[in-house]
Amino acid sequence: MRRIFLTLAFCATCLCACSQKIVESAGWRDVVLQPHDTGVQPMTGLVLWPDEARNRNAQYGKTIQLEFSYCLPCKVVTGRADDGTILYDWSWFENLLADVAGRGHQLIARFRYEYPSGRDVDGNRGTTAVPQYIKQLPDYKETYAANPGGDGPTWYADWSNAELQRFTLQFYADFAQRYAKDPRLAFVEVGFGHWAEYHIYGSTYNLGHNFPSMEFQKRFFEHLDTVMCDIPWAVSIDASSAGHSPVTTDAQLMALQFGLFDDSFMHKNHEIGSGDGYNEQCWNKIGRGTRWQTGVCGGEISYYSDNDQRNFLNPSGMYGHTWADQAAKYHITFMIANDAPHGGVATPDLFRAGSIATGYRFVVKQCQTNGQATRLLVCNDGVAPLYRDAYFAVGGVRSETSLKGLLPGQELRIEIPAAGSDIHIESDYILPSQSIGFASLFDFSPNGRYQETGE
8 A cells, every 4th residue: 555645735726615624524624734835746747758857857857756767678578489478588577566665656657669779679771670579470571761850860660571570569558567556657658660750751651661550540549448457648739641541530549548648748839829730630630529538648848949848847838838727738747858958047946847737736625533433525636637546535434436537627525534634645556665645724823824835
């Protein structure tokens, strides 16, 4: 069990009903909860890559809860048995998880095949991360582009190969079975093409060859919906492009509960009315304004300009929009901002505030006990729900009601079959060193004012 204690800033919408004392009745009496601020919430906030997080841990370690890394199937697959079973050595991935968890953070993982100019497979530029046993098959033939989109040498996986298709589906089934309950893993990003971002800009799409066929993509999404039940997963907003993706034209796929990531968030032309507004159009097409309610939403601050990552936390905004406004508009839970500490306006305090502007924030608006049980009225004062289970508890006794899926502005009544002063939240999906928390009503002064505690 992981315990969670916290208070955060909360808005007037959650406090409008909080200024009235609750009349005691039927043996129930008010309990005043003293809040404790633990800062940035687990599974939310601004994100660094492991190298940056390691180097800046002293200054930024408490401003983040998440780290991001590309992950390579070829690093964990050793072959295939005669009966078709995929053979694994998970040491590479385990070492990554252990490194990130050692700083008290959780991992966002993205498994990919193509990475233009990437040398992390074998030292050569653009080598795919397809497992070696597949590359050795006589009917597996990769294709090559010298400089697609100006990003450098790129090899493309051969999607006409039946074993690559079978492996890709089986890999996620095996991965989910192994890591579904692992608290070191927060989210998984999936996709195809360059950086698994659902595009191959600069190369011509040849569906079924250098990019998966529409039929396989549909199978892939439906498969993940089945096997990744306990791991929130997201796909690039570029999967909204009907020319190479079936998602937005297939009602069954659109009904699946996957999330979204945007790897050029807040760039100059991101919004409709600013240039072409391509990104916002993608969010609208594949998100329909409601996907965030069931699927985690995040991404990476733009690299279109060298200054975007370094300036996006500017309190006066960037390209006419502030980070807090954009995080609220798109219901962002996480956002990679690896270059922000390298200059510009970022400080640890701004980074912390930027992280707190994302995700969920729980407020206990009412707490009562009759000596044998505890009743709570809880609302979410954040910009997104929590996407994994967490439960209020007293001592070691949990409520049966999960906080997962509680939308911003919504209220939830919770009853715990125990009483006592140790009221907290428990989740099996966070590290022992992490804590989720809640703001609470604790000042019953005549003027009805409420205050926020510091760390």
